[in-house]
Amino acid sequence: MEAGAAANGVVKRVLLSSWTKALVFALCLVPLVDLLWRAYRQDLTANPVEFITHTTGDWTIRFLMITLSVTPLRLWLRQPLLVRFRRMFGLFSFFYAMLHFAAWFCIDKFFDFQEMGKDILKRPFITIGMAALLMLAPLAVTSTGGWVRRLGYRRWRKLHRLVYAIALCGVIHYYWLVKSDVRLPLLYGAIWVTLMTARLIEWRRRRLPAPATSK
Amino acid sequence: MIIRKPTDLRYSDVTPKQVYLNRRKFLAAGSAALAAPLVRGNTPLAAAVKSPFSTTEKITPKDLALHYNNYYEFGTGKEDPGRNAPGKLVNIPDWTIRIEGEVAKPRTIDLDALRKIAPMEERIYRHRCVERWSMVFPWIGYSLSALLKQVEPTSKAKYVAFQSYYNSKFELSSFSAGIEFPYVEGLRMDEAMHPLTLLVFGVYGEMLPDQMGAQVRLAVPWKYGYKSIKSIVKIKLVEKEPPTTWNLAAANEYGFYSNVNPEVDHPRWSQKKERRLPELFPRDTIKFNGYGDLVAGMYAGMDLRKYH
Numbered sequence: 001m002e003a004g005a006a007a008n009g010v011v012k013r014v015l016l017s018s019w020t021k022a023l024v025f026a027l028c029l030v031p032l033v034d035l036l037w038r039a040y041r042q043d044l045t046a047n048p049v050e051f052i053t054h055t056t057g058d059w060t061i062r063f064l065m066i067t068l069s070v071t072p073l074r075l076w077l078r079q080p081l082l083v084r085f086r087r088m089f090g091l092f093s094f095f096y097a098m099l100h101f102a103a104w105f106c107i108d109k110f111f112d113f114q115e116m117g118k119d120i121l122k123r124p125f126i127t128i129g130m131a132a133l134l135m136l137a138p139l140a141v142t143s144t145g146g147w148v149r150r151l152g153y154r155r156w157r158k159l160h161r162l163v164y165a166i167a168l169c170g171v172i173h174y175y176w177l178v179k180s181d182v183r184l185p186l187l188y189g190a191i192w193v194t195l196m197t198a199r200l201i202e203w204r205r206r207r208l209p210a211p212a213t214s215k
Numbered sequence: 216m217i218i219r220k221p222t223d224l225r226y227s228d229v230t231p232k233q234v235y236l237n238r239r240k241f242l243a244a245g246s247a248a249l250a251a252p253l254v255r256g257n258t259p260l261a262a263a264v265k266s267p268f269s270t271t272e273k274i275t276p277k278d279l280a281l282h283y284n285n286y287y288e289f290g291t292g293k294e295d296p297g298r299n300a301p302g303k304l305v306n307i308p309d310w311t312i313r314i315e316g317e318v319a320k321p322r323t324i325d326l327d328a329l330r331k332i333a334p335m336e337e338r339i340y341r342h343r344c345v346e347r348w349s350m351v352f353p354w355i356g357y358s359l360s361a362l363l364k365q366v367e368p369t370s371k372a373k374y375v376a377f378q379s380y381y382n383s384k385f386e387l388s389s390f391s392a393g394i395e396f397p398y399v400e401g402l403r404m405d406e407a408m409h410p411l412t413l414l415v416f417g418v419y420g421e422m423l424p425d426q427m428g429a430q431v432r433l434a435v436p437w438k439y440g441y442k443s444i445k446s447i448v449k450i451k452l453v454e455k456e457p458p459t460t461w462n463l464a465a466a467n468e469y470g471f472y473s474n475v476n477p478e479v480d481h482p483r484w485s486q487k488k489e490r491r492l493p494e495l496f497p498r499d500t501i502k503f504n505g506y507g508d509l510v511a512g513m514y515a516g517m518d519l520r521k522y523h
Contacts, residue, residue, distance in 0.1 A: 045283055045293060046275075046280075046283035046293075047490065049490065107496075118485075119485075123484065178393075179393070180393030181392055182393055
């Protein structure tokens with residue numbers, strides 16, 4: 001028992017350490033560094049625009065799933081301190097989403113607003129991707145402690161439940177985009193369902209009414 | 216307590232001196248033996264004739280062409296075929312094409328006999344993928360019509376159906392790729408007999424590499440890339456329009472004709488522009504991929520939106 005408590009103390013100290021935070025931050029930047037490194041070595045495949053767009057898109061959905069898994073992991077591992085990393089993961093989701101959007105708008109569409117507008121209206125997979133990005137932006141803005149106070153915790157939490165819908169939009173965006181091999185989009189869909197089920201179970205357990213997933 | 220005595224023997228004591236002094240040579244010999252089966256893909260293939268159908272546009276660097284492929288049997292990522300395919304197809308001995316159906320002389324022809332049917336030409340063709348990228352390849356082969364004439368199509372032969380090699384032991388399952396295997400494609404008889412339609416045996420002065428469709432494929436330059444079927448093992452002349460793989464997967468997105476056409480959007484993206492790899496910025500796509508002078512006549516009076 002004592003050894004367990006000691007181990008728990010160590011875990012706690014590690015989770016509370018600002019070094020850990022710095023390390024996680026650095027790890028979150030690895031995909032970007034890798035992309036820049038490949039660009040420097042001219043190793044972005046024959047189609048660099050597509051490669052950059054797909055890579056940043058992949059990391060956006062991965063970070064959304066990582067962000068969504070923080071709360072279930074806190075419960076399962078009984079490590080409430082994990083919440084310290086949730087905002088960072090969420091902001092990295094937004095960061096990679098912006099890079100993903102920039103790659104599409106700046107190099108694929110070459111700042112052609114008209115073409116971009118047409119694509120957003122005409123192509124459902126772009127419409128839903130754009131919707132996800134637009135929903136993600138206010139969450140990034142209101143991610144600070146100041147905003148939690150300004151909105152009040154209950155309202156702030158309600159607003160940030162939008163991320164469930166955002167992640168689902170991301171999965172659908174991916175599913176509608178691929179030509180035929182739907183294995184990866186389905187995998188992300190399954191992860192989303194699992195993470196949402198974990199929340200439902202927890203809400204049931206606490207005998208709280210399950211809140212709506214949006215607004 | 217166990218006290219382990221350090222062993223007095225060292226690797227140098229049990230390995231003959233010549234062997235360990237020659238370890239580089241030994242490793243080199245080993246890797247050469249491993250690499251040997253791959254050599255055939257790099258066998259030079261001479262083209263006797265330069266073709267007037269060739270474009271003067273810049274040929275895509277070979278290194279890019281070998282590492283950016285759509286060959287779903289070897290993976291659905293662009294870099295997968297370049298990783299997974301090499302050595303798998305070029306080493307298949309006794310590759311044959313079976314030609315049957317509405318022909319007077321059905322035959323099974325081996326590769327050596329196939330190569331001798333007409334003089335090899337080098338033809339530099341544009342290749343436009345439905346995904347909005349394009350490349351320029353120096354194909355080596357001869358017009359498919361030379362082969363088809365040999366088997367004497369009957370009057371009932373209205374279409375030509377093609378089938379790719381497929382072996383589930385080392386290729387993706389249909390379930391994983393999301394499309395049916397073996398891959399099938401088809402052309403109308405006049406398209407198949409058109410001199411531009413090339414039966415391809417090589418590219419870049421060498422025999423076809425695995426990821427580009429070894430050991431024999433088609434190049435139909437005025438149509439989207441997926442019509443240029445790879446690794447052909449069967450050709451069947453038929454009376455009715457044959458099924459084609461991408462059309463079976465999504466009929467609204469991939470029609471039977473699949474002529475390059477900037478005026479007809481893919482449901483999920485515009486076809487107005489394309490990226491000539493490795494260029495960064497897109498250029499305009501030309502109707503029939505710029506081969507309209509030669510092929511547009513075949514579609515006179517046809518609604519190309521309906522028959523996309």
